[in-house]
Amino acid sequence: MKVLRFYFRTNLLLRILVGLAAGAVAGLIFGPKIQWVSPLGDIFVRLLKLIVMPVVVFTLVVGAASIHPARLGKVGVKALLLYTLTTALAVAIGLLVGNVFKPGLGMTLAGTAGAGGLKAEPTSLLQTVLEIVPLNPFKSITDGNMLQTIFFAILFGMGIAYLRESKEERIRASANTVFAFFDGCAEVMYKVVHWILEYAPIGVFALIAVVFGEQGSEAFGPLGMVTLSVYVALLLHLAVAYSGLLLVFRVGPLAFFARAKDAMVTAFVTRSSGGTLPVSMDVAEKKMGISKGVYSFSLPLGATINMDGTAIYQGVCVLFIGFAVGAPLTFSQQMTVILTAVLASIGTAGVPGSGAIMLMMVLNSVGMTVEPGTAVAMAYSMIFGIDALLDMGRTALNVTGDLAVTCAVAKAEGEIDSGCWLDAPPRDTLPEAGEA
Numbered sequence: 001m002k003v004l005r006f007y008f009r010t011n012l013l014l015r016i017l018v019g020l021a022a023g024a025v026a027g028l029i030f031g032p033k034i035q036w037v038s039p040l041g042d043i044f045v046r047l048l049k050l051i052v053m054p055v056v057v058f059t060l061v062v063g064a065a066s067i068h069p070a071r072l073g074k075v076g077v078k079a080l081l082l083y084t085l086t087t088a089l090a091v092a093i094g095l096l097v098g099n100v101f102k103p104g105l106g107m108t109l110a111g112t113a114g115a116g117g118l119k120a121e122p123t124s125l126l127q128t129v130l131e132i133v134p135l136n137p138f139k140s141i142t143d144g145n146m147l148q149t150i151f152f153a154i155l156f157g158m159g160i161a162y163l164r165e166s167k168e169e170r171i172r173a174s175a176n177t178v179f180a181f182f183d184g185c186a187e188v189m190y191k192v193v194h195w196i197l198e199y200a201p202i203g204v205f206a207l208i209a210v211v212f213g214e215q216g217s218e219a220f221g222p223l224g225m226v227t228l229s230v231y232v233a234l235l236l237h238l239a240v241a242y243s244g245l246l247l248v249f250r251v252g253p254l255a256f257f258a259r260a261k262d263a264m265v266t267a268f269v270t271r272s273s274g275g276t277l278p279v280s281m282d283v284a285e286k287k288m289g290i291s292k293g294v295y296s297f298s299l300p301l302g303a304t305i306n307m308d309g310t311a312i313y314q315g316v317c318v319l320f321i322g323f324a325v326g327a328p329l330t331f332s333q334q335m336t337v338i339l340t341a342v343l344a345s346i347g348t349a350g351v352p353g354s355g356a357i358m359l360m361m362v363l364n365s366v367g368m369t370v371e372p373g374t375a376v377a378m379a380y381s382m383i384f385g386i387d388a389l390l391d392m393g394r395t396a397l398n399v400t401g402d403l404a405v406t407c408a409v410a411k412a413e414g415e416i417d418s419g420c421w422l423d424a425p426p427r428d429t430l431p432e433a434g435e436a
């Protein structure tokens with residue numbers, strides 16, 4: 001009992017890290033003999049798979065239904081456009097860096113676990129685009145067809161959004177009820193995710209132990225390479241995409257980053273865009289002088305659908321898993337990844353670790369499925385083990401992206417107080433009057 005109490009009281013992140021380290025040590029000590037713990041890891045993979053479809057359906061419906069068509073005016077269209085463009089660019093940068101660093105290349109997971117989890121024929125990009133439109137959306141959901149499910153969920157959510165604005169009282173009321181139902185379902189799923197994550201330390205221990213038992217200390221290299229690739233891509237996106245975007249809208253990037261830093265640091269430590277929202281709003285208003293009319297719409301929208309860091313992470317990790325299982329991604333598969341990672345990042349909730357769950361959907365779209373006991377599941381579990389580390393960086397970038405786009409839109413709309421930008425340092429670091 002005491003052990004259990006101690007387990008649940010300890011910080012989850014710390015427990016996962018301990019599980020990771022203990023798994024690596026156990027794997028190194030016992031070698032392939034550690035195989036017997038693998039059911040503990042398989043349960044974890046199954047639990048994760050269990051929540052993917054419900055999470056995708058409920059969160060996407062709620063996400064799409066939250067964008068009020070009436071508010072989707074000039075600001076909304078600009079913000080949506082910039083959010084989508086920067087996210088697509090982010091996946092491309094992730095893929096670029098992944099192709100240069102080639103994390104996972106030379107690993108022999110396929111040889112040890114069998115090339116399970118790979119579909120025989122990856123579909124072409126054109127076919128993927130065509131097949132996005134489902135013939136029977138209910139079948140798409142039960143078959144786990146991610147793109148079709150997303151398509152239908154967004155369409156359904158948009159329908160709700162429109163009807164919530166209906167002139168007819170009856171229709172408005174029913175649409176709001178449907179919205180509340182899906183919103184409630186999404187909340188329930190977050191709760192379930194939370195419970196499953198309580199098991200994560202044990203699952204991670206078992207999965208990592210098996211990987212290190214098979215691979216020995218050679219597994220360190222690929223994990224280091226994934227981390228390095230993700231962080232290099234994150235920094236590149238910050239330096240190229242955001243600085244470029246801000247310069248186009250005549251905002252000084254350095255002045256921007258100096259003002260955004262509170263939100264960036266909060267996101268880094270909390271690993272939650274949603275949780276950082278109050279800080280981002282405060283930064284937008286007080287430090288950047290952005291009008292409420294813009295940020296009150298664009299920041300919550302960004303925290304819900306704009307996840308550039310997550311998109312980068314997904315790009316790098318899909319490449320890693322492809323290399324690790326001996327099935328490197330083809331060019332057309334990488335194009336598919338751009339499309340699905342943009343959609344996956346839209347569907348990613350702004351809470352810790354959700355990007356790793358949505359990664360399964362991106363993998364799915366290029367013919368890799370995370371089935372217990374397969375090479376794909378092994379490679380996936382390796383990155384899941386270090387997810388906290390990757391989540392910190394990607395969440396910081398997610399939040400920075402929300403602020404950068406909000407700033408650009410505000411500038412374009414003339415909704416920004418230029419007084420806030422006259423001095424190089426942000427206001428709170430200026431000397432008090434009389435001190436200077």
Ligand code: ASP
Binds near residue numbers: 310350351
């Ligand atoms: N933790 C990220 C966020 O809140 C989402 C993710 O896991 O990628 O923005």
